[in-house]
Amino acid sequence: MLETSQPEALLNSALAAVEDGDGYRAELDKIRIPIYTTDADGWVTYWNQACVDFAGREPQLGEDRWCVTWRLFTQEGESLPHDECPMATAIRERRSVRSEIAIALRPNGSRVAFRPYPTPLFDKAGDLQGAINMLIDISEEQAETLKEQAARCRRLANSTEDLSAREILRSMAAGYDRSAQSLQHS
Structure with missing residues (x-):
């Protein structure tokens, strides 16, 4: 089993399974990392059990489009349709997307930060057939970053004489702490 620190190698393994044909779902089911596929219009066509565990829900064929998660947010906390x-x-731009981070909200209210690896799938003629995506949980990494930001805000608050700025910085620190707490696995 490949480690999640090797996402490109893991994704290449998944892509090879898909390219091998009809038996790819059995191969993808063996991978313990959330992986799902869509058709060329973005409708979810397959997901492994790790996706269900990750998203906290069972995706629905014919209803879920683009993603297996319930709701998405940016790192800044803004809703991401x-x-x-x-x-x-x-899928729209027919290119792999890398270096993005998103936050998934599960139906139970918990959150998970992740790095997606969406990759379009083309047939031999070059026509778009769909896409495959792998979701790497980076919640602990993001929680640590938020805790560090909270600590910086507290240090700044303690070093300023401006009472208004001090309160704003303390409020920001509390917000970072809440966000970090929401990403930590229990």
């Missing part, structure tokens, strides 16, 4: 997510971009 599914039709603007990295998978939608990969």
Whole structure:
């Protein structure tokens, strides 16, 4: 089993399974990392059990488009509509999308930060057939970053004489702490 620190190698393994043909779902089911596929219009066509565990829900054929998650947010906490997510971009622009980070909200209210690896799938003639996506959980990494930001805000608050600025910085620190807490796995 490949480690999640090797996402491109893991994705290449998944792509090879898909390119081998009809038996790809059995191969993808063996991978313990969330992986799903869509058709060329973005409708979810397959997901492994790791996707269900990751998203906290069972995706629905014919209903879920672009993503297997319930709701998405940016790192800044803004709502990210599914039709603007990295998978939608990969399909529309017919290119792999890398270096993005998103936050998935599960139906139970918990959140998970992840790095997606959406990759379009083309047939031998070069026509878009769909896409495959792998979701790497980076919640702990993001929680640590948020904790560090909270600590910086507290240090700044303690070093300023401006009472208004001090309160704003303390409020920001509390917000970063809440966000970090929401990403930590229990």
